[in-house]
Amino acid sequence: MQQELNTAFEIQTNLMPSETPEINGFDLAGVSVPAQSVGGDFFDYIQIDDYHWGIGLGDVSGKGMPAALLMSNCQATLRGQAVFGVAVNETVERTNKLLTRNIRRGSFVTLFYGVLDAISGRFTFANAGHNKPYVRRTDGTLEMLMLGGLVLGFIGTQKYGQDSVVLNPGDTLFVFSDGVTEAMNAQHDQFEEERLEELLKSIGDVSADEYVQTVHTAVKEHAGSHPQNDDITILVVKRSN
């Protein structure tokens, strides 16, 4: 069994982006730390053409091997649809339709997915039941990307909306899974959105990687010796110029 888990871990690790893409004018970073040997979170960078990149973060319900298998399925499905270069909401709709056909009863996936136009800085996104991401502007203000939608895997014909935001030089898009805000300490106090928001406001003009590490460190410090109870995934896109 342990050998199977090791193999599954290896497969999952290989599915995560091994390299962060170099996108002119942008700085990207991401981390995903499973609570168990294998996880149900994923993030991905998908090149659509020279100037358009799909950026997604998903969270499969549950943990361990069943979640890991569904996570791999979802990630592969999303990749397969994203490269068609259709509208963002259509990519999510197609992914949902395919997942709904073969998902196990009681399982579902939350997904935040968007396409970055690396020339204009416009990021067009859809949200299938995922925690709402933030854009931190250069003056330290935070904007929550409010668009929502039904989780994936329920209704194959579900329609999704899309919205967009322009990242100006210095602005940062912060996407995360619920393992961040629901990280518990020994007293069962969660990290919570409020603490995350205060932290994001206080982070200065740092690289995307430092952004990720600062938040991850704060979450780990909050949890202290309490075991990690959910996968933690963080994805940052910063417009550098």
Add this chain to the structure above:
Amino acid sequence: MPFSTKEKYQAVIIKITGKFLGSVEGPAFKDTLEELKDSGKTKVVIDLSKADFMDSSGIGALIGALTTMKKVDGDVKLAGMKERIKNLFLLTRLLGPVFEDFDTVEEAAAAMN
């Protein structure tokens, strides 16, 4: 066990108390639903008034319950959600297209009868 069952208002009321983690409680919860289904008790209200926290697999367990009962023309409705859990259902957009919630168990049961 953080959930208990009783029959009232011509429905089965499953009351969840404290933390409901699907990875921990899911199998027993599923067994309970299967037993209810087999004995023809297919109208279920989940009383969440004493539930403080639920993870995504906990929601999955409730979805499993709904699917189980819908297949045999039964139903599952939610009642008494606290704000934290309601926010989770709102975020996932499961309220409305998938689940109906009510302020009280009595109202939820009445909606099925």
